[in-house]
Amino acid sequence: MQRVRYETNGGPDVLFTEEAAAPLPGPGQLLVRVEAVGVTLPSVLHVREGPAPGPLAGEVVGEVTAAGEGAGIQPGTRVAGMCLQDAYAEFVLLDRGMAAAVPAHVRAAEVVALVRSGLVARGACTAGLVGRGESVLVTAAAGATGVLAVQLAKAAGAERIVAAVSDAAKAPFALRYGADEVVTYPRMPPQHPVEVVLDGVGGELLGPAVRSLRRGGRLVAFASSGGSVDTRELVARNASATGFQMAALAGDKPGLFACWRDELWDWHRNGLLHAPVHAQYPLAEAAAAHQAVESRRTQGKVVLTTSGD
Template sequence: MRRVRYESTGGPLFVEEVPVPAPGPGELLVRCAAVGVTLPMVRKVAEAAEPVPLGGEIAGEVVAAGEGTTRFRAGDRVTGLCFGHGYAEYALLHEAMASPVPDGADAVTAVTLVRSGLVAWGALEAARLAPGESVLVTAAASGVGHLAVQLARARGAGRVVAAVSGPRGAEAAAGRTKADFVRSLGAHDCVRYDDDSWGDPFDCALDAVGGDLLTPALAALAPHGRLVAYSSGGGTIRAYDLLVGAKSVIGFQMALIARGRPEVYERWRRELWRLCAAGALKPAVHGEFALEDTAAAHAAITGRANLGKVVLRP
């Protein structure tokens, strides 16, 4: 089978031929029809001290099930997060991380909706968003962010503001702008990270960027506001900045829900598919890339050019 790999930090990505792996206990062997590219994985390629397996969200058909699996069998269509080699024609998926793809749904929609949608949904749950409240969404044009904007509206937010990066001139030259994109999803307004003001204070903020953006995201909150941090970008917040406004910062990680609270994971997943079927949630795909074009897929994310999800099609 074909698989994407690299040999040194920041090194070139290349396709190699390797044997199809065999599923171990608790694992499913999946023939990948779509693979979601994530910012954390792109960052690992550029920053990890040693090369790591290129994992991520996958969707496809189960071709074999390992010992001890009980929920899926050969022929079932699944999606989930692969921690091993996922940029491949076949990948191993722990059954605990797998969820079914409904009849009639295609693999690209599944890999765009489920994992990113679960992160967006979980971040809103962590924020305790109440109807009528205002919410700021950073990285709002990303795979997670564009779904978070829509879900915030679907859950009754009174004001949703999308925060995005990128120079206005470059976007205009490329055609559709991020502002156009996020407004088409239901955002009431769009701001840039370097704007002097992001408008009236927010009840909550969902941050997928981290780093230097944490401080302005926290400053944008109203007293008693909640900042949900779910980025792999790190960053530091001063305790004083929390005290003066009685604000709070909440960390969120999807893997803890998937592994420790499977009933919650399943309930959220069903709700995402329900909203999608009803037309209230529309996953957007920036582009579909062949395995040989993985470098271009990564470049779309590092260049902050993507509008929606970036997907590989093995």
């Protein structure tokens, strides 16, 4: 099989394709013939910043070809899940707890656009207690997670959704998927403060994000890039800040994780939730996919494919 790896840190050009034997599933594991892999920002950052060599993680969708003892899913089942090791490959191993059956009719690229990003967006909206009639600011609103957070906040009854994007050219995209207004970094906070900020950027944007809150507001941070929150700003606003990580939820509350996953599929099937795909690249062009993510010009999910899907 083909797989993509890296041995030193750097830009997308350090990625290379090699031939390798397909892995063997152990107890509780599934061997999956991959249709598509989602490219995540954390994996892109790991390649650039370390450690090296390190895992190339990503959301995968494909057909189970073999199952280890106790895996509980039969070969021939189409599944999706988060692969934490060697996800950029024609065959991958999925832990049973991270895999779930997915509809046969949904395009592979849409599946991986919804698997992780949808759960992160769902969790962020829940952590922020987004309620009917409230106003919500979503950062990175044109990204794979942000565009889903905009839609889910609208579904939760938010009255006003402000999409924060890095480039004004992304404004039509954010508006198309439910935003009511758009602001660009670093021109924040918006003219009128909001009850909830869902932040997928972190870093230096956390300060403006907190200043976007009205009194009693809530900030939810779910970015992998980290950053610091000035508690004086929180105190001045009687505001709160919390974090959300999808992997922690899957480990701590697997029942809730599964429930949210089923909800996302129901909403998608009924046309209430759309998972836009920015671009698809063949597995051998992983470097181009990473370059697209690093450019911060994407609108929706970047996907690697191993087939003609």
